[in-house]
Amino acid sequence: GESVGLHLPTLSVQEGDNSIINCAYSNSASDYFIWYKQESGKGPQFIIDIRSNMDKRQGQRVTVLLNKTVKHLSLQIAATQPGDSAVYFCAETGGYQKVTFGTGTKLQVIP
Amino acid sequence: GAVVSQHPSRVICKSGTSVKIECRSLDFQATTMFWYRQFPKQSLMLMATSNEGSKATYEQGVEKDKFLINHASLTLSTLTVTSAHPEDSSFYICSVRTGSSYNSPLHFGNGTRLTVT
Numbered sequence: 596g597e598s599v600g601l602h603l604p605t606l607s608v609q610e611g612d613n614s615i616i617n618c619a620y621s622n623s624a625s626d627y628f629i630w631y632k633q634e635s636g637k638g639p640q641f642i643i644d645i646r647s648n649m650d651k652r653q654g655q656r657v658t659v660l661l662n663k664t665v666k667h668l669s670l671q672i673a674a675t676q677p678g679d680s681a682v683y684f685c686a687e688t689g690g691y692q693k694v695t696f697g698t699g700t701k702l703q704v705i706p
Numbered sequence: 707g708a709v710v711s712q713h714p715s716r717v718i719c720k721s722g723t724s725v726k727i728e729c730r731s732l733d734f735q736a737t738t739m740f741w742y743r744q745f746p747k748q749s750l751m752l753m754a755t756s757n758e759g760s761k762a763t764y765e766q767g768v769e770k771d772k773f774l775i776n777h778a779s780l781t782l783s784t785l786t787v788t789s790a791h792p793e794d795s796s797f798y799i800c801s802v803r804t805g806s807s808y809n810s811p812l813h814f815g816n817g818t819r820l821t822v823t
Contacts, residue, residue: 638814
């Protein structure tokens with residue numbers, strides 16, 4: 596079936612460096628993508644989203660890039676901080692209510 | 707501020723008993739709420755879509771008679787795990803979409819950790 600997956604299960608980054616978290620999706624009908632951050636024992640927290648008519652969107656310290664040709668999504672975090680340590684999920688949807696989540700990447704920030 | 711409130715945050719119950727989890731949409735009328743389930747170190751899996759005033763829509767493989775969903779008002783959806791067993795132990799999370807279109811993000815509650823002994 597259709598799925599959303601991630602390349603790296605765990606990413607360790609030095610504090611102050613930039614982080615890049617990747618996500619591959621397979622549903623070509625998906626046209627809305629979201630990144631979530633989940634801290635231990637909590638529900639996912641919305642970070643940033645992007646629609647398929649865009650290839651880049653920037654927020655505060657975060658940037659999402661979308662490459663529809665290869666069905667790839669990435670989240671870039673600038674100047675990574677200890678508080679950024681969490682599991683990050685990409686999610687996608689396409690013209691229907693259901694939102695499908697990727698497998699998640701654990702980001703570990705080394706002080 | 708929080709968009710979704712979920713209660714309880716943790717619950718321990720004995721095998722064979724039922725547990726009710728509440729999900730409240732704060733300051734927002736939600737005709738639709740979504741219930742997810744998450745096992746340790748795994749992703750979120752959609753269980754069902756809760757529809758106000760009508761039956762919930764369950765995902766394939768989710769037993770509707772075991773996971774009872776009631777969405778009686780625009781601000782409250784409940785998930786009842788009936789005759790719980792240890793394999794039902796999991797993290798249950800509800801969410802709402804505050805926008806009117808599908809291309810608006812879901813906002814999640816802080817989840818309920820269910821442990822069945």
